[in-house]
Amino acid sequence: MATKPQGHLAALFAFKGRTRRLPFALTALAILVLWQLPEPVLTTLLLYRVSVHATTYETVLVLLACLAWPLSCAAARRLHDAGFSGWPGLIYLAHTALVLFSLLSNWLPLPRVGAWVYDSISWLLVLTTLVLAVLPGTKGENKFGGDPRQGSKKAVDSF
Numbered sequence: 017m018a019t020k021p022q023g024h025l026a027a028l029f030a031f032k033g034r035t036r037r038l039p040f041a042l043t044a045l046a047i048l049v050l051w052q053l054p055e056p057v058l059t060t061l062l063l064y065r066v067s068v069h070a071t072t073y074e075t076v077l078v079l080l081a082c083l084a085w086p087l088s089c090a091a092a093r094r095l096h097d098a099g100f101s102g103w104p105g106l107i108y109l110a111h112t113a114l115v116l117f118s119l120l121s122n123w124l125p126l127p128r129v130g131a132w133v134y135d136s137i138s139w140l141l142v143l144t145t146l147v148l149a150v151l152p153g154t155k156g157e158n159k160f161g162g163d164p165r166q167g168s169k170k171a172v173d174s175f
Contacts, residue, residue, distance in 0.1 A: 033160065034097035034153065034163070036153065037148075039164075043090045051083050054079075085109070096160035098154060115134075
């Protein structure tokens with residue numbers, strides 16, 4: 017069964033296929049930089065309790081949550097390249113859920129997440145990204161698709 021090649025944008029949202037190390041690292045770097053851009057602004061607004069319309073926060077939260085999806089997809093494809101299941105790639109979505117829960121607890125009566133929990137998961141996220149960036153892929157075709165280094169049409173690269 018032949019799969020039709022996907023464009024770069026479509027590859028950002030695909031869990032199927034395999035991705036090489038460099039495209040994963042570039043995708044992860046770009047998304048993590050974009051993730052960090054609004055953080056100082058949000059922190060300052062929360063620290064000084066600046067009154068901002070609620071839709072500003074909601075918009076930023078939705079945009080940040082949207083960044084976790086392509087990062088999880090890239091991680092799953094990277095795990096596929098190494099011959100593993102892509103499920104551990106969902107750590108990026110778990111991290112995002114924790115961040116959203118933590119931010120929402122500022123406005124809603126939710127239990128506070130300890131800073132050590134957030135820091136631990138953040139470091140786990142960094143470690144996971146580094147491991148996936150250097151983990152060698154399997155040579156040749158595996159159960160997740162063709163070898164992306166050999167230009168297989170079954171492989172998916174986002175960069």
